[in-house]
Amino acid sequence: MRHARIALAAAALLQVAALAAAAAPEIGAPAPDFRLQTIDGKDFSLAEAAKSHKAVVVMFIATKCPYSNAYNDRMRDLAAAYGKQGVLFVGINSNKTEPLAEVVAHAREHGHVFPIMKDPDNKVADLYDARHTPEIYVVDPSGKLRYHGRIDENYEDASKVTSPDLKNALDDLLANRQIAKAETKAFGCSIKRV
């Protein structure tokens, strides 16, 4: 009996380790599904949200990261503009150093009315192998990952952006075109994991 319990515990640990070591999802592959509670207490399921929207934009965000904060207004404006076209933006805070109350206050301060979730024990960040904030994933209605990367190339000055990568990806997706640049990179703050 004791051995069976140990074996079960070991199997459970292995499962957790496998989850933590999950490889990053590739463009065109199914985006890992997840369920989290929003900061206003609603249940959120990526799979369900994807089915009822033209795209879901999953953004790993932070309250203290200057790179993420440089995009607060752009996140708000893009969410509003593309919301009218059936695209849902959601924010996920996986930082162990940023508690729920801080995430709520940050959302209120920056007019982020899109769903925002705390990611306890950074399980969703691990599922996506998300490394930093802001880091963006776009999921299509069939649940496939279509874009991964940055919002644009100029964190310092929104008025000088020359490569609005997320916007371009959404425009391509909404027009049923191949996304020309489906993977991009930018600097960001490491996600503070447990």
Next chain:
Amino acid sequence: MFARGSGFARSRGAACALVLAIATPPSVSRIAGELDAAGLARRLAQEKGRVVLVNFWATWCEPCREEFPSLSRLQKAYGGRGLTVLGVSTDFESQRAGVEKFLAEQRPSFPNYRKASGGDDQSFIDAVDRSWGGELPFSVLYGRDGRKAKILSGKHSYGDFEREVSRLLS
């Protein structure tokens, strides 16, 4: 620091100063210069035959600031055995004064550069390492042969760095 072939280096006093400088790594409390990807490659080539640890950081990055003193300690402990630590700040141009202030406070034992402004960060990130997503801090260890030997993503302890550096120096 010492211009090659200058009369200064030939003087006796300067020779003593040079010996002292090698024995005791100087603190480098100013930005050593700006580097783009090609500049970084050229800088690495200057360290041929040595193990090199390049650390990418930013003043606004808390784990970077926490990690920074370990790198100074590492340079002091292993510089004489063939380690060169190079820091590269990715701070915004507007934060240059903050970088200088941070370096003046830290007085690191290794030179720190600033990533050159302009260009697309993605090109720089990919040139450093394809596996790098842009997260900070981020460190790359190069062996004596100049080849990439280890990637250290995120904040690491002195012990982590020491283990990898010792392995490459042995």
